[in-house]
Amino acid sequence: MYFTGMIIAICTFLIIGFWHPIVIKTEYYWGTRPWIVYLIIGLASVVGALFIENTLISAVVGVFGASALWGIGELFQQKKRVERGWFPKNPKRKYTTASSPTPTESESE
Secondary structure (H helix, E strand, C coil): CCCHHHHHHHHHHHHHHHHHHHHHHHHHHHHHCHCCCHHHHHHHHHHHHHCCEEEHHHHHHHHHHHHHHHHHHHHHHHHHHHCCCCCCCCCCCCCCCCCCCCCCHHHHC
């Protein structure tokens, strides 16, 4: 029997489960600023996977990198979820909202 596919599937599931709380905590403490870290980790992992001869390890490293890259989008989605009130805001952070209304000329008089 060959277990490589099953091992890759289990590792993929665990890697996605690993990144989910990391994205939530990253947005809570630092906002979307660390997206560049996700990009560097993701690209390094994906490129690194190209040079790993072992199929199982290469696949797991590639999935890890792809999950990091996917996390960039999720980081910005998490910001929207926080703005909608679906997740708590960090009381120690200052939030800026692009959709905050600006006073019109008649209101400012």
